[in-house]
Amino acid sequence: MKFFVDTADTAEIRDLAESGLVDGVTTNPSLIHKSGRKFLEVVAEICSITSGPVSAEVVALDHETMMKEAEILRKIADNVAIKVPLTIDGLKTCKALTDDGTMVNVTLCFSANQALLAAKAGASFISPFVGRHDDNGFDGMQLIADIRLIYDNYAFDTEILVASVRHPIHVLESAKIGADVMTAPPAVIRQLVKHPLTDKGIEGFLADWAKTGQTIG
């Protein structure tokens, strides 16, 4: 399963990339706002850190303006994936862009039927939001399992990009179901490495090592 980082914080992306944990990056207008930086500038910097797909979202609601925005965004770098909302205009934009060889991430997916439409529109990625789905009394992981089943039934190439990941169990379940990608905030990716027995083990080994009175090198 590929790991994308859901952030516009370039220091975090650089740091995680050094551990091989960044196969791509997702941003959204809220994350850009949080960064306090200029949208095009931050996307360009992220594209210089990773060669993986970097999602940049259009903010227009109509197809024509979405295409104009996408034109600006895709010129930033070859690895920009245009993010469009799951609306009829978003799907129209998805089809036009993917027919033209541009990666598209269809976002704000909350049903398997929506995911089916995105695949039919040629989406490179579909982003089901599991955390927000859970928050509203639905089962986010069941949504991922349903999409996996449907995409496999018809051999769609669209990659399932699990989004709105809130905790390590979302990551574990996504991997068990066979999602292609998950995108999580840096803090959740860092949580994955933690285990109390790992910490306890390090502590025990270091205590015994100190008793040897030795040093390495």
Ligand code: E4P
């Ligand atoms: C994905 O591309 C989105 O940016 C993101 O996962 C949204 O997550 P949130 O529900 O935590 O805002």
